[in-house]
Amino acid sequence: MTPAQKIEILQQLIQIPSVNAHEAEVADYLASLFAPYPQAKVERLTYAPGRDNLVVTIGDPTGPLLGLAGHMDVVAPGDETAWHHAPFGGEIVGDQLFGRGASDMKSGLAAITIAMLEALEQHQPLAGGVRLLATVGEETGEYGAAQLTDAGYADHLAGLVIAEPSGLDQVVYTARGVIDYKVVSTGKGVHSASPELGVNAITNLMKFYNAVGPMMAQHTQVDPVLGGLLHNVDLISGGEQVNSIPAHAELMANMRTIPAYPNQMLYDELEGLVAKLNQEPGVDLELTYSFPEEAIPGDPQAPLVQLAKQISDQVCGHDTQIVGSGGxxxxxxxxxxxxxxxxxxxxxxxxxxxxxDEYISLAAYLQAIDFYEAFVPAFFQSTVVTH
Ligand SMILES: [Zn+2]
Structure with missing residues (x-):
């Protein structure tokens, strides 16, 4: 494939506006690239109408299996007047290709796809399998990856490389988890002249608010690369009008977790607090979560981490840093x-x-393809895989 063809694939991907939907169009396009190679096993897993995950497996199915993953969705462009280049145009100026997803992460998705296509094109013998895992809904809760995992597509991988935009000079081996939760307080609305007849939902919600901060602040362990556990109440609302006792109030909080505190432990604490407060007369609190994610523990000395650093150092000539991620x-x-x-x-x-004006440097994009193409055979020869 020529550099121009590689760039065209990325442009085509950016021109599909897969904003938290329409990933099936991305999947169709990627699948079409594998159509000339019947030996590639192409599978789809539908999450919702218009939203397909795509799995493409090549190589020797009896050998170890390397996963290469990327998400097909992008976040919304936001205020389009703030853009100097059309968000879904894929416009090129000098070395920069602009568009939503140019960095996060259609360039990474294109690069791992092209590395596989070139292995097929060059009839490269692979000492194992390589599986593309292209997901829906990463930006809004990783539910595509959840679905693929539940269906067994991540079972018995020998290693997994996610082409998120770390920059090739960084390899991320550990990441924070996330818990977004909501607490709804239900009271009884009455005229504010006779509050004894009602139940003030705001007062009861504040009982939770006042208790949860100190409770989470007790978790003082600090991860050497990720830092401490983060807990923030970021949204709060309640009440109907100034002369009525409020019947409804709610808050939402965001937690950024670390491997030392598994999510289940934190759920137990939050649920325990709600259960305790609900024993008080009139208190009616309900707790729900949206798409929580576990933190990813990791070992900077793990063979896969070290191999990625070694290959990136060789291909790009820089000193790749081994880091953690807050996301x-x-x-x-x-x-x-x-x-x-x-x-x-x-x-x-x-x-x-x-x-x-999200962009990717074309030189960095083309170099990433070289990196993955060097990484795949090195993986099968390395100590990551025990034959
Ligand atoms: Zn991303």
Whole structure:
């Protein structure tokens, strides 16, 4: 494939506006690229209408299996007047290709896809299987990765590389988890002249608010790369009008977890607090979660981490740093697959992810393809895989 063809694939991907939906169009396009190669096993898993996960497996199915993963969804462009380049245009100016997903992460998705296509095109013998795991809904809760994992597509992987935009000079081996939760307080609305007849939902919600902060602050363990547990109440609302006792109040909080505090432990604490407060007269609190994710523990000395650093150092001529990430990724779901394996993130990117005028350097994108093409055979020869 020529550099121009590789760039065209990325442009085509960016021109599909897969904003938390329409991933099936991305899956169709990627599947079409594998159509000339009947030996590639192409599978789809539908999450919802118009939203297909895509799995493509190539190579020797009897050997170890390397997972290469990327998400097909992008975040919304936001205020389009803040963009100087059309968010879904894929416009190129000099070395920069602009568009939503240029960094996060259609360049990474294109790069791992092209690495597989070129292995097929060159009839490269692979000492194992390589599986593309292209997901829906990463940006809104990793539910595509969850679905693929539940269906067994991450079982018995020998290693997993997620092409998120770390930049090729960084390999991410550990990541924070996330718990977003909501507490709804239900009271009884009455005229504020006779509050004794009602139940003030705001007062009861504040009981939770006042208790939860100190409770979470007791978790003082600090992860050496990720830092401490973070808990913030970020949304709060309640009441109907100033002369009525409020019948409804709610808050939402965001937690950024670390491996030292498994999510289940935190759920137990939150649920325990709600149950305790609900024993008080009139208190009616309800707790719900949206798409929580486990933190990803990791070992910077793990063979997969070290191999990624070594290959990136060689291909790019820089000193790749081994780092942690404050954000969750699809790896949190894939790691639930059967068997023990390491999940890392390394991929092309810029510091413009989720921003107006998101871009990728074409040189960095093409270099990422070289990286994955060097990484795949090195993986099968390495100590990561025990034959
Ligand atoms: Zn991403």
């Amino acid at each position: 969750a990724n699809d790896g949190a779901e894939f790691l639930r697959g059967k068997g023990d394996f390491t999940s890392i993130e390394i991929g092309p990117g810029s510091n413009t992810s989720h921003q107006p």
